[in-house]
Amino acid sequence: MTSMNKTDMQHLIAKRVAAELEGPCVVNLGIGIPTLVAEYMDAGNIYMHTENGLLGVTDVEEADIDPNLVNAGKLPVGEAIGASYFNSSDSFAMIRGGHVDVAILGALQVDQIGVIANWAVPGKNIMGVGGAMDLLVGAKKVFVTMSHTSKDGSSKLLKECTYPITSTRSVDMIFTELAVFEVVDKQLKLVELMPGVTIEELRAKTEADFIH
Amino acid sequence: MSKVISDIKDALACVESGHTVLVGGFGLIGAPLSLIEGLTEKDVTDLTIVSNNLGESGKGLGILLNQNKIKKGIGSYFTSNRDVGDKYQKGEIELELLPQGTLAESLRAGGAGLGGYYTKTGVGTDLAKGKEEREIDGVNYIFEKAIRADVALIRAHKADTLGNLVYYKTARNFNPLMATAANKVIVEVDEIVEPGELNPEEIVTPFLYVDTIIKAQQVLTKEGVVNK
Numbered sequence: 001m002t003s004m005n006k007t008d009m010q011h012l013i014a015k016r017v018a019a020e021l022e023g024p025c026v027v028n029l030g031i032g033i034p035t036l037v038a039e040y041m042d043a044g045n046i047y048m049h050t051e052n053g054l055l056g057v058t059d060v061e062e063a064d065i066d067p068n069l070v071n072a073g074k075l076p077v078g079e080a081i082g083a084s085y086f087n088s089s090d091s092f093a094m095i096r097g098g099h100v101d102v103a104i105l106g107a108l109q110v111d112q113i114g115v116i117a118n119w120a121v122p123g124k125n126i127m128g129v130g131g132a133m134d135l136l137v138g139a140k141k142v143f144v145t146m147s148h149t150s151k152d153g154s155s156k157l158l159k160e161c162t163y164p165i166t167s168t169r170s171v172d173m174i175f176t177e178l179a180v181f182e183v184v185d186k187q188l189k190l191v192e193l194m195p196g197v198t199i200e201e202l203r204a205k206t207e208a209d210f211i212h
Numbered sequence: 213m214s215k216v217i218s219d220i221k222d223a224l225a226c227v228e229s230g231h232t233v234l235v236g237g238f239g240l241i242g243a244p245l246s247l248i249e250g251l252t253e254k255d256v257t258d259l260t261i262v263s264n265n266l267g268e269s270g271k272g273l274g275i276l277l278n279q280n281k282i283k284k285g286i287g288s289y290f291t292s293n294r295d296v297g298d299k300y301q302k303g304e305i306e307l308e309l310l311p312q313g314t315l316a317e318s319l320r321a322g323g324a325g326l327g328g329y330y331t332k333t334g335v336g337t338d339l340a341k342g343k344e345e346r347e348i349d350g351v352n353y354i355f356e357k358a359i360r361a362d363v364a365l366i367r368a369h370k371a372d373t374l375g376n377l378v379y380y381k382t383a384r385n386f387n388p389l390m391a392t393a394a395n396k397v398i399v400e401v402d403e404i405v406e407p408g409e410l411n412p413e414e415i416v417t418p419f420l421y422v423d424t425i426i427k428a429q430q431v432l433t434k435e436g437v438v439n440k
Contacts, residue, residue, distance in 0.1 A: 030371050050382075051312060051313075052238045052241075052382050052384055052385050053382050053384050053385050054381075059386040060284055065434055066381065066383060067241070067379040067432045067433055067434050068242070068380055068381045068383040069382055070238075070241055070251055070382055073237050074238070074241065075294075079381070085379070085381060085382065085384055087316070087384055087386070087387070087388045087389055087416075088264075088312065088315075088316035088385050089313075089316040089317055089320040091313075091316070091317065091330055091391050092312065092313030092317065093317075095313060095330065096332065096333060099238060101420070102307075106322055111260060122340070125300055125301065126290075126298045126309060126338070127291045127296065127300075127307075127309070127313050128288070128289040128291035128292075128309070129288055129289070129309055129310075129312070129339065130286075130288055130289045130311075130312050131311065131312040131313060132311075133311040133313075133314075133333045133339065134311050134312060134313035134314070134333045137332040137333050137335070138313075138332075138333075164337065164338045165291075165336070165337055166334070166337065167334075167336065167337065168336035168337075171381065179349060186223045197368075210291060211338050
């Protein structure tokens, strides 16, 4: 596969994840690539939840930006028809209680049974966790979006995470610019190669074992 | 005695050094900016601040942090203010990191008279270290203690003079929870109305939780924080 710039890569991944969403459903989008998924969704049938207290998130025109209406990334958003506001404890009751259908998150590492690390890096101060751990234990399905490799070219799909894990729960699907994986019986299963990617290239850039 | 006070200094008279103070807001959104500024002008120290973030660098609680008035921070996402990391590195502040849902639920429990609760969130992670683990119906949970405080500083949109509150969009966040979980609750609002003017069906925080009401002197606008 030819190298592509970061923005193109992020949009490629976001578009592919969006194709996986089937309405009607409630989706929680994390920060980074997940935020872009909204651009490619069939919005009429999919409702977005943001953990800072809104069900029914839409995008907003520059002229309509309200500083008190933001998503979990503190970016300005709009209010969909049928939206509702609630406090943080109700919001996380929705998440923990299994009422949110899909959470789409970024990750630093994923291991070969689908356990992810996305909140802390060893040797650095552990300063923020936000809602990541709650989403991992509570969402009915968890989708991970990330670049396949780190800046130094090393695989982010590992035999075992070296960073602190976010939950012992395995995620359901993983989307990178090279491939889509499903986690089946605690094994990574290759679902498809992204356009132009060969199985040899994928194997060379993936430390984790996977089946296909 | 009326709950409505015009002077922020008077409103904050109950805050003492060593107190635990709940501060509403998700970053600056829904944060009681006037009360936080009042606190930066007050001679108090060794505060434990419970808030999702410790403001942003040099803004909101970030000012209080730079004044070295905060002994300990309890929150879920300190990353939004890089000064917190610097202070922590120098050993100038203690931090307790909680998952955001746990922070919210601990406040809810504190306000509802519970000692704590069991949650799945965090099981098997570094944040579960030292916490009691228990299996219930085949699922592992950890015990999380409730949070209560001496004072809560919160932000709402409107209050009536009794102290009934309604909120505005995503500025609600932790505020209604914090209103329930402190010995003294001080709220700043955009507008104060007479009892009967708020629709009883739409009141989010009933008046019995609220002790003191002030009119906000600082508001968050598109251009940033502005003095009214």
